[in-house]
Ligand code: HEC
Ligand code: HEC
Ligand code: HEC
Ligand code: HEC
Ligand code: HEC
């Protein structure tokens with residue numbers, strides 16, 4: 001009996017330990033990658049060529065012929081905040097890797113302004129190092145999306161993925177609320193701003209939010225689900241589906257999400273589900289640890305944990321007890 005108690009204790013300790021190890025591993029995964037101006041080979045060039053002006057709200061205009069200077073405001077859309085640039089995926093680049101040498105001259109020439117930019121696929125396509133992102137599949141989906149077809153390709157990848165600040169958010173933040181808000185900001189930058197829309201289409205496009213008032217508590221919903229969860233065609237071969245469909249194909253059924261097999265398991269929670277399926281097997285990772293509960297039905301972590309603990313202890317006790325029965329039995333028989 002003492003031995004069996006010892007086993008139960010050991011099982012409990014091991015269980016608690018494994019939970020903590022998982023929590024720690026998750027935390028470490030989400031720490032930012034080491035990046036920064038100090039590590040960039042081009043920080044100095046970038047500063048003297050471009051960021052002297054583009055990196056600050058106020059820059060100094062110089063007339064070298066007359067030897068005069070004056071302070072000027074840099075407009076917000078031409079501002080490139082150095083700290084955010086050196087923390088983005090393309091932190092190690094020189095500005096001139098993507099921009100024409102002509103930009104070294106100010107005022108910038110017309111030719112420079114009409115430079116053609118690289119697309120993501122030009123650098124990332126068919127490169128095994130980036131296979132996990134599925135760039136080719138994303139590109140194919142994007143070409144079927146309303147954004148491509150309704151604007152003749154004017155909405156490039158860069159219009160959603162900021163060229164200077166981009167980070168793959170889903171992987172970095174593991175789908176928390178902050179992720180959802182930032183992901184939706186990518187869409188609202190246009191869809192809540194008539195002027196930005198005016199740069200792309202001459203049609204008088206309505207601002208989006210009123211179209212969503214059929215959702216109860218709209219604000220809360222738009223902080224809990226991504227625009228793309230309702231507006232893209234589901235695709236299992238990439239983490240983030242990119243085929244934005246016309247609005248009349250969007251999800252609007254409450255039970256599409258508020259049900260046991262919510263579509264969100266295949267969209268918003270896909271990353272967490274995939275990861276834990278790979279690491280720990282489906283049952284452990286998804287069924288026990290993950291968010292496969294009915295959305296909107298809030299649950300308490302503490303109670304789930306206590307529940308697991310009780311089940312675990314019962315099972316362990318039964319197991320130990322059975323083993324004891326088997327091991328101890330022959331002796332019993334001898335005594336009889
Ligand atoms: C002397 C200050 C100054 C420097 C140095 C400078 N720029 Fe600019 N740049 C500006 C200002 C001001 C604007 C906005 C007004 C304009 O478009 O002329 C601008 C606009 C731009 C634009 C937008 C052009 C457009 O048509 O919308 C790009 C792109 C650009 N700069 C890139 C660069 C790059 C890359 C460098 C470094 C190689 C650089 N600039 C260096 C001041 C500067
Ligand atoms: C990975 C490629 C890449 C790098 C590196 C890059 N840019 Fe850009 N930049 C772009 C693209 C693409 C656009 C056009 C975005 C669009 O089409 O809306 C752009 C646009 C701009 C603009 C116009 C305003 C805007 O945001 O649309 C400025 C100014 C600018 N870049 C400055 C810089 C400076 C300064 C650096 C270096 C610190 C830099 N860029 C580095 C790709 C890059
Ligand atoms: C001019 C070539 C070029 C273009 C254009 C470009 N990238 Fe990159 N990208 C790179 C390089 C090189 C790296 C590795 C940078 C480093 O860490 O030093 C990178 C890194 C990344 C990473 C991080 C990959 C990883 O696993 O560490 C992502 C995600 C990414 N790019 C997405 C994009 C997206 C999205 C676009 C288009 C909106 C794009 N890139 C356009 C060259 C490019
Ligand atoms: C209409 C807006 C939009 C356009 C256009 C767009 N994307 Fe995205 N993309 C998103 C959103 C939203 C996400 C989710 C945010 C995140 O996780 O980074 C995303 C995520 C990604 C990711 C990260 C996926 C992962 O596995 O972590 C890649 C890579 C990507 N897009 C590539 C592209 C490429 C390549 C193009 C152009 C062919 C493109 N995107 C065009 C909105 C867009
Ligand atoms: C660069 C600006 C821009 C960005 C960023 C953007 N959109 Fe759009 N979107 C447009 C334009 C322009 C149209 C075409 C409007 C029209 O002609 O009806 C459009 C059309 C749409 C439509 C079809 C509307 C209809 O009437 O059928 C949907 C749905 C949509 N966008 C959703 C999104 C989502 C989701 C995101 C973020 C992942 C996003 N958009 C990001 C500019 C943008």
Ligand code: HEC
Pocket residue numbers: 184187188191206207208211212215221222225226227228229230231247248250251252
């Ligand atoms: C819960 C699902 C859901 C979410 C989340 C959602 N939408 Fe919608 N959206 C819809 C439906 C359904 C419609 C069609 C409404 C109608 O036609 O009455 C629609 C309509 C639209 C339209 C067309 C508007 C028009 O004028 O016809 C655009 C653009 C759009 N949504 C963009 C977005 C953006 C951007 C976000 C994120 C901020 C978003 N949606 C979030 C379901 C959703």
Ligand code: HEC
Pocket residue numbers: 214215216221224225229230251252253254255256257258264295296297298
């Ligand atoms: C795209 C998926 C999606 C759709 C479609 C959707 N919801 Fe939700 N709903 C959510 C999510 C996610 C939450 C947030 C749960 C949370 O905050 O934990 C939520 C929250 C709610 C809440 C608040 C629940 C609470 O815990 O207080 C109500 C009520 C609700 N939804 C009702 C509806 C109704 C009614 C519809 C149909 C008209 C609908 N939802 C459509 C995903 C969705």
